[in-house]
Amino acid sequence: MTRAAFADGAARGDGPAGAEHEVAIRLRGLVQGYGGAPVLAGLDLDVGAGRVVALHGPNGAGKTTLLRLLGTRLRPAAGTATVHGFDVVREAHEVRARVASLPVFGGAYGALSGRENLRLAAALRGLAPEVVDVAGLLDRVGLTRAGDHLVRAYSSGMRKRLALARLLLTDAPVWLLDEPYAALDEDGQALVDTLVADARREGRTVLLASHDLPRSRGTADAIVEVAGGRLRVVAHLGEGARS
Amino acid sequence: MNDLRAVLWIARKDLLQEARSKAVTVATVFFSAVTLGVLAFAFGQNPDLMRTGAMGALWVALAFAGVISAAQSWQADLEDGALEALLGWPLPRAAVYVGKLLANWLLMAALGVLLLPIAGGLYGADLGPSAGWLVGIVVAGTLGFALIAVFYAGLTANLRARESLLPVLMFPVVVPILLAAVRASGAIVGSDDLELAAAWLRLLVGFDLVYAVVCTTLFRFVVEA
């Protein structure tokens, strides 16, 4: 798959298909945070559709803030953010339909089993029960045996795996992954790499926040550093640079 | 249609959680039993006072239990960021509210019906020939109470000092509910005055209707970023 320069026009597409020249995520003058120094101090960013971009930076740099903002869970103090042309504030519902998030926390109900959590997520995302292969998803993330156990009894790695399964429920064209490698064992981290590689092949746009720079180098097309409330491109990685 | 499905899934989720943890049931049943007992002591063994105060004690017990129930119901959503994840999905925010409301209402109404004969027995008050009305009053009263409690519990869930803030915010709003419910059930138990009970019941139903619309409409401003 080739990635040419991206056209600088308002892009409003629905799916990953034929989206190579689209801008999937666009930030303009984006500010977040109140009182004192803002967490994000005016970001201008275009992420082309189908790109895998790793956000790198120290704790508190604003990676999670940016991902939550794109996931419509935070509102910019100033500036705009759009996902496939839809404003994260004014058209939040449209954005939500196009975004799947992997939160840094588990995000599942402890009193329900892994399987029940997936069914709930599917139903609330408006998916018909017959199109969702819950057993298959559990198998994919290695939770087949723990599927009927309550999430309360899960380890943090298992919670992460369940969150990954939830990510795979939908065919959202944009993935927002917050520390996907954290809490996972070698196996789990390899699973994340595989899922991201699959997502790239399917043309999804992936924004991935991670401390693990070497690991991100292996999966991302570009690495952007978030520091001091600003963005800086660390590396554009071609097809060959990835192993 | 999809929205209705979402409402039912949320309600089902809350009830399933409750069926497993029984956190709300244990806390509210125990707490309301203690409240009824303490108030019985406060009335000081005066049988007349006990009889007339029976329904008042019942609704005080229900009100305190209702606060616990509503706060507890959001607690599970806050754990491990489950609500945070859920709100990132394309479902109407009102569906979350209505779903949780249904679950809370069901639990509160069941508790109220359970407490009716207990309060009657404990306070020596004969529920009277029109005890069926009492069930209707409990259903309408707990709906009004749950409408406000679930709404404000959701509002305070993300604020500091939420435990102390919830009663401060909600009790002035639910005063008419409590007054109307106490008066309506008192009219049944004390004097079997159906006309008076009906007047108060109308106030309850009016409150329920107005707040069902107000709270459902406004809820998105409570949770939206």
Place this chain on the structure above:
Amino acid sequence: MTDATAPLRRPRWMTIYWVAVGPMFAIAAYLGLVASPRDVNQGDLIRIMYAHVSVAWIGFVAVGLTALFGALYLWRGKRGDDVRSAASAEMGLLFSALTIVGGMTYSKPTLNTFWTWDAKLTLTAIMVALMVGYFVVRGLIDDPVRRGRVSAVVAIVAAASLPFNYLAAEWFRTLHPAKSVALDGSGVTMDGTMLGVLLFTTVVAGLIYLGFMLERVRLGRIEAELEEARTRGAVRTVAPEGVVRV
């Protein structure tokens, strides 16, 4: 109350406004305390009514307007509506508190108790509790937009409860033997002069409300401006590296 850019300097007409309201207040006081007749039954005590009832009415208006401006904020999202809503809430709290003081002042000599469960007085006490809740919520939220929205919601829910609170308190009272005298003088035929004086004092109370609103909204605008300037000040507006494209 137009949405002009921050009027940092206090306009001269505000002073003129107060200079005009001042004498009207003096006239109201004279009418209420001296010119109006003594009541047949209550004697000079009726004079408390002129201050008490007018303040109570304006208190209700203030709380109603808090909800109305709140609803406007939810609808249009203009910062000015939130500022007006909060300003009116402060007035609502102040006037309700004064209403309770007035009610107690009247209640002590007539009924020999500081508190009666009169429907309107009970309602006012609930209003004070609702407004206190409103300000507690405001104080807990840093993000100005979220603060505006949530407090607007609280104001609307609170205002919607007032008719029910009133009905409940009124009915509740009527089921008791009449222990209390209605504190608004309803049921008492009012002398024409008395009614005229009451209307005049109400107008003056309304003008005082309006004056405080204008002052408070002006200050609120400046506060909002400052808050926004702080956020802006911490942001470098032009990205030195331009748009990052990946």
